[in-house]
Amino acid sequence: MSEEAIETTNGLKAKKDVAGRVFFGLALASIGALALITIFILVQGMPLIAKVGVFDFIFGTKWAPLQGYFGIFPMIVGSVTVTLGAVILGIPISLCCSIFLAEFAPATFRNAFRPAIQLLAGIPSVVYGFWGLLFVVPLIRDYLGGPGLSILAGAIILAIMILPTVISISEVSILALPRQYKEGALALGMTHWQTIRSVQLPAAKSGIVAAIILGIGRAIGETMAVIMVLGNAVALPRSILDPVRTLTTNIGIEMGYATGDHQQALFATGIVLFLIIMVLNATAQYIVRRK
Amino acid sequence: MKIRKIAILLLALCVGLLSGCGSRRGAAVIVAGSTSVQPYAEVLAEEYALLHPESVVDVQGGGSSAGISAAVSGTADIGMSSRALHDSELELWNVVIAKDGLAVIIHPDNPLQNLTLEQVRCIYAATISNWGELGGQEAEIHVIAREEGSGTRNAFEDLAMAKVEITPRAIVQDSNGAVRQLVSNDRNAIGFISLGLVDHTVKALELDGVAPTWDNVMGGNYTLYRPFIFVVAGEPTGLAKQFIDYTLSTEGQQLLMHEGLIPTMMLATEGAEQ
Amino acid sequence: MAKIQTIEANLYYDNFHALRDITMDIRDRAITAIIGPSGCGKSSLLRIFNRMNDLIPGAKVKGEVLLDGKNVYDNSAMDVVSLRQKVGMVFQKPNVFPMSIYDNIVIGPRHHGIKGKKNLDEIAEKSLRQVALWDEVKDSLKKPGLALPAGAQQRLCIARALAVAPEVILMDESCSALDPESTMKIEELMTELAKTYAIIIVTHNMEQALRVSDMAAFIMIDENKAGGLVEYAPTTEVFANPKDKRTEDYITGRFG
Numbered sequence: 001m002s003e004e005a006i007e008t009t010n011g012l013k014a015k016k017d018v019a020g021r022v023f024f025g026l027a028l029a030s031i032g033a034l035a036l037i038t039i040f041i042l043v044q045g046m047p048l049i050a051k052v053g054v055f056d057f058i059f060g061t062k063w064a065p066l067q068g069y070f071g072i073f074p075m076i077v078g079s080v081t082v083t084l085g086a087v088i089l090g091i092p093i094s095l096c097c098s099i100f101l102a103e104f105a106p107a108t109f110r111n112a113f114r115p116a117i118q119l120l121a122g123i124p125s126v127v128y129g130f131w132g133l134l135f136v137v138p139l140i141r142d143y144l145g146g147p148g149l150s151i152l153a154g155a156i157i158l159a160i161m162i163l164p165t166v167i168s169i170s171e172v173s174i175l176a177l178p179r180q181y182k183e184g185a186l187a188l189g190m191t192h193w194q195t196i197r198s199v200q201l202p203a204a205k206s207g208i209v210a211a212i213i214l215g216i217g218r219a220i221g222e223t224m225a226v227i228m229v230l231g232n233a234v235a236l237p238r239s240i241l242d243p244v245r246t247l248t249t250n251i252g253i254e255m256g257y258a259t260g261d262h263q264q265a266l267f268a269t270g271i272v273l274f275l276i277i278m279v280l281n282a283t284a285q286y287i288v289r290r291k
Numbered sequence: 292m293k294i295r296k297i298a299i300l301l302l303a304l305c306v307g308l309l310s311g312c313g314s315r316r317g318a319a320v321i322v323a324g325s326t327s328v329q330p331y332a333e334v335l336a337e338e339y340a341l342l343h344p345e346s347v348v349d350v351q352g353g354g355s356s357a358g359i360s361a362a363v364s365g366t367a368d369i370g371m372s373s374r375a376l377h378d379s380e381l382e383l384w385n386v387v388i389a390k391d392g393l394a395v396i397i398h399p400d401n402p403l404q405n406l407t408l409e410q411v412r413c414i415y416a417a418t419i420s421n422w423g424e425l426g427g428q429e430a431e432i433h434v435i436a437r438e439e440g441s442g443t444r445n446a447f448e449d450l451a452m453a454k455v456e457i458t459p460r461a462i463v464q465d466s467n468g469a470v471r472q473l474v475s476n477d478r479n480a481i482g483f484i485s486l487g488l489v490d491h492t493v494k495a496l497e498l499d500g501v502a503p504t505w506d507n508v509m510g511g512n513y514t515l516y517r518p519f520i521f522v523v524a525g526e527p528t529g530l531a532k533q534f535i536d537y538t539l540s541t542e543g544q545q546l547l548m549h550e551g552l553i554p555t556m557m558l559a560t561e562g563a564e565q
Numbered sequence: 566m567a568k569i570q571t572i573e574a575n576l577y578y579d580n581f582h583a584l585r586d587i588t589m590d591i592r593d594r595a596i597t598a599i600i601g602p603s604g605c606g607k608s609s610l611l612r613i614f615n616r617m618n619d620l621i622p623g624a625k626v627k628g629e630v631l632l633d634g635k636n637v638y639d640n641s642a643m644d645v646v647s648l649r650q651k652v653g654m655v656f657q658k659p660n661v662f663p664m665s666i667y668d669n670i671v672i673g674p675r676h677h678g679i680k681g682k683k684n685l686d687e688i689a690e691k692s693l694r695q696v697a698l699w700d701e702v703k704d705s706l707k708k709p710g711l712a713l714p715a716g717a718q719q720r721l722c723i724a725r726a727l728a729v730a731p732e733v734i735l736m737d738e739s740c741s742a743l744d745p746e747s748t749m750k751i752e753e754l755m756t757e758l759a760k761t762y763a764i765i766i767v768t769h770n771m772e773q774a775l776r777v778s779d780m781a782a783f784i785m786i787d788e789n790k791a792g793g794l795v796e797y798a799p800t801t802e803v804f805a806n807p808k809d810k811r812t813e814d815y816i817t818g819r820f821g
């Protein structure tokens with residue numbers, strides 16, 4: 001054993017240490033960024049919530065920041081209704097698509113369809129919004145009435161936008177099931193569809209629920225696309241053809257000019273949104289882990 | 292060793308970026324503020340750049356209030372405002388570069404030509420909600436407004452609403468262009484935008500029988516107009532002063548007029564020429 | 566009369582010839598063991614009886630496979646759903662579904678149109694009694710089936726197959742994943758079930774074949790890698806007095 005050899009091993013070890021430290025540093029940086037953003041939003045927004053009062057802020061129905069009214073309840077209702085609409089429209093389509101891809105589609109079709117779905121995820125949200133404004137909004141206005149800018153328009157756009165997330169995650173969770181489940185069910189004389197409905201879907205339930213929750217998170221957090229098609233009125237909607245404003249669009253549409261309390265109120269809106277999305281993601285994590 | 296190399300590299304990158312910023316800063320005037328003024332300031336900046344290729348005028352948005360505070364803090368050399376200055380802001384150096392009429396616009400197919408200011412107010416307060424009540428076709432009025440904090444909304448509230456609140460049910464859009472786009476596509480919509488941005492896709496209403504024309508604003512008959520103001524922290528100097536002088540020159544004012552604004556300096560310059 | 570007959574049955578995976586000219590009669594109320602070296606096509610042969618090979622893209626059967634005289638590959642004579650109801654299958658590893666014990670049992674009957682809680686309860690009890698699991702689980706029917714130990718899971722799978730009232734039960738190395746004690750229980754169960762059903766098993770375990778089966782079929786690949794039936798006779802005969810040299814070599818442990 002020469003000294004040289006010892007040196008080489010030490011050198012290797014040192015190299016590993018350096019790599020470890022670099023990665024640790026980078027990981028720390030991303031967590032640090034998250035912490036900074038969180039602290040910044042809290043510091044900016046909390047004073048206003050304290051001033052207005054949590055209850056009045058969340059359940060107040062009047063939003064006129066320049067006159068001192070900071071009620072975001074219409075926006076919460078807006079976010080919830082638009083997201084719910086997107087779920088009602090988008091989830092059944094997504095599930096059918098994922099079942100079709102995982103179970104029925106011939107390989108050649110699947111190989112063409114899957115990238116196409118992924119492509120949907122790559123389209124910038126502003127393009128969805130623009131398309132919605134020029135295509136979906138006039139359709140609603142002409143055939144269903146109202147100004148067209150509406151909960152329905154937003155829900156349709158978001159339903160399309162959550163497709164890639166929900167489809168790919170549920171497809172993966174169906175494909176990840178042990179082959180034995182399917183064989184076992186078929187061997188009992190169940191049809192392919194009965195097998196999917198009664199054995200495979202329940203077995204893939206946790207993955208599918210996680211997919212849906214992530215889809216909801218995507219829908220509730222979307223800003224650019226819906227800002228263009230929702231109409232952004234700050235009033236409690238009376239029907240799905242009424243314009244609404246969501247928490248995200250409230251920030252997006254008023255950020256430009258906001259100063260002082262108004263700006264703080266927008267950060268406070270951000271806090272509420274942040275909490276909602278954290279709860280959603282935590283739920284998704286919990287469901288996936290439980291499996 | 293590697294870490295040191297990376298650190299040096301990063302440092303070099305930072306220095307490079309900073310020096311880049313610095314050198315650019317030296318020859319540039321930053322103009323920031325009202326998005327209503329922004330497109331006009333951009334036109335001015337382009338023309339100015341043709342005349343003075345060595346200097347750069349950088350025009351940014353952000354809104355009237357943000358523009359004014361940017362001018363105060365020094366983030367911008369010139370702040371743009373599309374609303375009258377508040378009392379606290381009046382001590383800043385400022386100049387009205389032009390006036391902008393506000394046009395109340397409807398779809399070209401809407402048969403109405405004229406509304407009273409009172410009627411406009413009632414529409415925006417949602418006490419009138421059907422075109423039928425105004426002599427048009429029976430249809431719900433789709434009211435479109437700008438967002439809270441916008442200079443255009445602010446001007447509209449001051450000039451047309453007389454302390455009456457705009458209905459929260461109004462559709463809110465965050466730019467003149469978006470309002471115009473919506474009105475041009477919806478025959479039941481009503482909106483308000485800068486007079487200079489009215490084009491053939493929408494119809495500008497007469498108010499109390501007065502058409503929103505250049506002459507009527509100049510003559511004081513059409514009352515829906517607001518000032519476009521440049522604000523500077525102190526007496527303007529250097530490039531900022533040169534750009535403001537250019538804006539107020541005959542050339543600059545003609546340019547703004549050509550873009551649809553109502554010049555403020557025209558009479559004075561005409562007087563000087565004679 | 567034979568419960569199942571194959572007449573020159575051939576199986577192809579695309580261009581690969583997996584089974585060649587299998588002709589055999591399988592008796593009712595008896596256990597037939599399919600034995601042979603790894604990769605000779607034992608499982609493939611088992612799966613042509615309930616058309617599980619249909620799941621593999623490119624799989625194709627030529628020749629005839631008759632259940633009670635009806636060709637199972639002729640859709641006008643018998644559809645695949647009713648075939649699989651009549652020919653149940655138990656797999657190598659217990660494949661209990663991720664649901665309650667009770668639901669595992671009744672899922673089959675439910676899909677075959679049996680309604681009413683009382684009827685389903687009866688089926689559940691009867692099937693679980695048949696596999697001697699009833700006393701163990703009667704108080705925990707709502708618990709997840711996957712919580713049972715492996716041996717009990719495999720018996721649950723057998724009960725699940727019995728619940729749809731089959732006539733034939735296919736068992737694909739159904740004890741290979743189990744401990745000796747569980748294996749013994751399953752073997753007892755096979756013998757018991759053979760009083761009512763035709764049972765076909767695939768096994769690697771010569772002792773098991775000898776212990777439980779009435780008939781033994783020895784399968785081996787030929788020079789073209791296609792599996793063929795070398796010898797088919799009562800188990801005692803195959804083991805005591807093999808007619809073919811290859812059978813003798815295999816059962817005496819010279820290869821395989």
